[in-house]
Amino acid sequence: MEPWQLTAAAAAVKLREGRLTAEALTRSCLERIAEREAVVKAWSFLDPVLAISSAREVDKSSVMGALHGLPIGVKDMIDTADMPTTYNSPIYQGLRQGRDAACVGVARGEGAVILGKTDTVEFAAAGRRALTRNPHDTARSPGGSSSGSAAAVADGMVPLAFGTQTGGSTIRPASFCGVYAMKPTHGVVNTEGAKRYSHTLDTIGWYGREPADLRLVAEAFRLFDLDRPLEKELQALRIGLCRGPNWHLAAAESREALMLAGQRLEAAGAVVEELALPQAFEGITEAQRVVLLGEGRGAFLQEYVAAHARLHADFRDRVENFAGISGAQLAGAYNLAAECRKLFDALFPRFDAVLTPAAVGEAPLGRQDTGNPVFNSMWTLLHVPCIAIPCTRGPHGMPVGVQIVGPRFGDAALLDVAALVASVIDAA
Structure with a gap:
């Protein structure tokens, strides 16, 4: 080697x-x-x-x-x-x-x-x-x-x-x-x-x-609680299998990856339980978009003013608020995020981790389409730790993974869960 x-x-x-x-x-x-x-x-x-x-x-x-x-x-x-x-x-x-x-x-x-x-x-x-x-x-x-x-x-x-x-x-x-x-x-x-x-x-x-x-x-990076091991075996884990509010957008290979990961964990002795998120989460993807575009207005203002001709139109659009984001929308998105963070954290310690899709499907053709972030954006807004784990291959032989998610500041425990489940999920 x-x-x-x-x-x-x-x-x-x-x-x-x-x-x-x-x-x-x-x-x-x-x-x-x-x-x-x-x-x-x-x-x-x-x-x-x-x-x-x-x-x-x-x-x-x-x-x-x-x-x-x-x-x-x-x-x-x-x-x-x-x-x-x-x-x-x-x-x-x-x-x-x-x-x-x-x-x-x-x-x-x-x-x-x-x-x-x-x-x-x-x-x-x-x-x-x-x-x-x-x-x-x-x-x-x-x-x-x-x-x-x-x-x-x-x-x-x-x-x-x-x-x-x-x-x-x-x-x-x-x-x-x-x-x-x-x-x-x-x-x-x-x-x-x-x-x-x-x-x-x-x-x-x-x-x-x-x-x-x-x-x-x-x-x-001295993440919190790395000195506090989970002290569980794989068979003692309880995993919430979460399709999430955007399941209808998942390609067949991403759906199959999630189900396959859950089946492999069950076969290895872990408890895998279907998890339906509360109704409030139906608005979380839109809330992330509002925050992204609302805060992005100021992020590129310097370049807009100082180097307008060399700034890509995508960023000029953001500064000019092409999406029409209002202050009230942004405040509402912040409020929904705060509510959903508390709701999600409350799922623990009932679960040791939540298992959910990592992407819509296989990698798309070409360079311009870098993929839809819809299966990631909600977790980013929730501020929770996520770990990507390879799982299977799609119809074109490309990798398709899943991710496990924990509560805010549950990074150390999530790393311990990853160490236990990775070889089971990533069985190729």
Whole structure:
């Protein structure tokens, strides 16, 4: 096995035991990138000399942090001190902010090697699409907006990568690319230094190839209650199977994935119970849209005023309030979100996790359609943690995943549940 083939967790063990160096792992990842990047196009910036130099510095350190020696990709709307941050916008090509975003600073401080910047949908929102292709079928989308991050991890180019989620930009690409991902509770990871779209919704997330990879990053960010293990066996778990208010939009393969995941868990001894959400949740998808567009007006006003001609029409529309969002609508959306957050949290500890679709279906053809976020946006507005788990293949042989969801600040318990159920759900 080549080092690039190792999961982050497996590589971490070798790094700590001295059987692998950060430089050797970084060089192996760079070799994989050299082999595959012309096809996948996951990266917007890569400097192999800088990456190797960074890895050597990590190898010199006597302190081993949670991410010691592990290369990580950074979505190109998150600032890095030694690399450009372009937001995939013609306005900011070559921009160097001169400092790390908070999440990048934490990763460096915990010993990670910042490998490069991964391509993104413009401003992680709309407008220009990433050039990235789905590594399972380059005619298809990897999803968005964390396109390059999901594809790079799926293709073995890097063991970990940062994404962000405002609607479905972390979990949906994980489903399309067949990898694991975590969107933590809103606010537990500082978003300073990442381009803001919606302060109510924006969340830093990450990709890996198994639940243990996700936990390494969670440990680096000191998520709440990681020192309080769930202390349950798989057979003691109670899982709520939730179709949700948008089930009518699910393609056959997504419906089959959810049912298959539930059947596999039941066969393994877990209790799986149908969960119908309260009536209030019927309005939650529209509430997320109102918040997204309402807060997005101010997010791109600077570019609208200072660089109007180079700002994509999608963002000019947002600033000009093309959707006609009113202050009263925005206040109503905030109120509904607050109500639904309390209702959802009240489902626990009756359930250990909620199992629900991760995407409408398989990855669509082409680059322009990055997928409908309808099975993610409600959870983003609810501020709850979500973990994407690969499950099956669709009619075109593409990955189709599911996600498990927990209550706000239930990240640690959800990681424990993921560790128990992943090998059952992801049985391929």
